[in-house]
Amino acid sequence: MFQVMRNGNDRIDVEMSGQLDSNEMRAALDELSQKSEGIAHGRLFCRAHDIHLPTLATMGIEVSRLPKMFTFVRRFERMAVVADQGWVRKTSEIEGALIPGLTIKAFDPKQVVEAERWLYQ
Template identity: 50%
Template structure:
């Protein structure tokens, strides 16, 4: 499951749990694009509740929409990832180093307040 919530004029909150299949991935990508409309220099808060790799069919859908996903990512400057999985923390922060213009920082799920403060530049 992937749930997308527009949290103000420049922020998306995204909850991730379970394994995404192809239909779930299609709906999630549509929702991300729709709810990011009008965002510039935005922020994202990912709450990774229970992560499982997407199905191969879901990955194929994501790859087929790569140009629109790159435009989507370009709307954001900061992303905070809430996860208790060490490997996801490492992978998230590595991804941030590979994406120009997007700073990604990972926090334990219990530190949501610290993640939100960082997103808002109050840290």
């Protein structure tokens, strides 16, 4: 499952769970790009639960869409990831270290209030 919701002028909320196949990943990336149009210096709030490792086909979609993803990512300054799995939190923070201009911080599900507060510091 992957849901994208615009939350005001500068924020996108994403909720994801399970495992995305390549078709779902393609649709998710398109929806993220579309719903983030017009955002500058944005905030991204992501809730992830019970995430499964992506398939090779799904990772291939991500790689093939890198130019579009970089356009999307440049619209955001901060991303809070609330995840119930330690490996998802760690992976998110590693990605944040690799993406210039985007700061990603991961939180435990018990820290939702702190995650939302951090987005706007």
